Every structure is written in C-alpha cells, then in structure tokens.
Amino acid sequence: MRNVLLLVLGLAVLFALLAGYEGGSAFQLKKSTPSPVSPPSAAIPSSSYSVDLLLPAVSRSGEGSLAQLRVHVVAGKGRMFLQSDSANPLTNPDTQYSIRTAFEVAKQLAEADANALDVYYSISADSDVVGGQSAGAGVAVATLAALEGAKLKENVLITGSVDPQGGIGKVGKVLQKARAAKAAGYSMLLVPVGERTYVEQKQVCKNEVIQDTYYQTCTTQSVTVDAESEVGLQVVEVADVLEAYRLMKE
Secondary structure, X not given: OHHHHHHHHHHHHHHHHHHHHHHHHHHHHHHXXXXXXXXXXXXXXXXXXXXXXXXXXXXXXXXXXXXXXXXXXXXXXXXXXXXXXXXXXXXXXXXXXXXXXXXXXXXXXXXXXXXXEEEEEEEEOOOOEEOOOOOHHHHHHHHHHHHHOOOEOOOEEEOOEEXXXXXXXXXXXXXXXXXXXXXXXXXXXXXXXXXXXXXXXXXXXXXXXXXXXXXXEEEEEEEEEEHHHHHOOEEEEEOEXXXXXXXXXX
C-alpha cells in the first residue's frame, strides 16, 4: 500500500513538472513573438516643380523641327528617370548619355540641394526615336531651372551638346533649327560659340547672252552664311550652361 502511495505521489509530481514546463514554454514563445508593426507610409514629396522647354531638332527629311521636353522635380534622393512609353519616343544611347551629362552638370550648378530631389524627364517628338546630342544644353538649362524652382523666358530656345564640365559644344543644322524656332514664334536662339555663321558650298551661276546665244556659267564657291541675317532671328553664341541659363532665366 505504501509503495502504491509513493508511486501515485511520484506521478503527481512528474505531471506538475511537465505542466509547468509547457506553461513556461508557451509564455516564452509568446514573449519572443514580436508584436505586429504597421509598415511605414510611402514618403510623399512636400513639393514638386516642372519646366517645359522646346528643343530644336532636325527631322529625318532634314527640316528643322521642335521636340517637347518636360523636366519634373520631386523630393527624392538625387536620381534621374527617363520616361519611355507610347507617348514618348525611344532615345538613342547618345541622347541618353547627353541627358545624363546634362543632369549631372545641372546638379553641380544648382544652388538647391539636388541630392534631395529626383528628376523625371519626358520628351515628345514627331518621331519614333530621338537621337543625337544637340539637346544636351537645353536639358541642362531646363534641369537647372527645375532644381532651383525658376522660370525660363518664353521667347528663347537653345541648341548645343554639353560636356561634363558644363561647356556647350558644336552641333549641326543650326540654320534649319533657327528656321523652326522662328516659325514657332521665338525671337532668340542660343547656339554654341562659332556656329552663328558657317561656310557653305553654293553653286553660283552667271547668265549672259553672246551674239544672240544664251549662256550660263556655274561655279561652286564657299559662301559664309549668317544664321541671324538669313532667318531674321536673333542668334546668340554661348560658351557654357551657366551663361545660357542666365540669358534664359526670367
């Protein structure tokens, strides 16, 4: 009988220990489980700013045309984005490089904290693909204006490539671009240094009548063409982005 009581008592103690271990385990598990935390809400930009600018270009047929650039700035981390969708043509690698260079130059020149802003670019043109680097200067000026929250004059356009130091380099077809700017109602076009005038090979013909016989003699001559005089539009040469920005800023 005594052995039976000891056996019952031993089993009771064992069950009590097992119950306490399971309870403690459950408590520790509950204690170590982190309470749900609400995910942080997405950062909402406190402000945004956009600048629109027409970019002189040349169509596939060789005529001057204008592409539409929009630069949109929001709070961010100093990044750039180039929009590409059905409403925006594709950009060739050289154009993408030009936009990237313009973005970096504008960041260096801006008085605002460009590393706290993101820049979005969209280009609309009468073409499936945009190529060349002649938009670089315009992109840099528009980006600088957007970063600083400034406005650009409504009567001035610019053409020119841009280098990493902010210099504006030569491009082609200035006369065609000047004509497109003039036709759109603009009164001034900024161009790289040395490109207001250029030498063009023209055929010059002389007509004369000798003894009742008509003769025409033609020769090819080098002719200096002044874009301002040729088009009737003020054409101003600029050396760098900062000089251009000062002329285009309101």
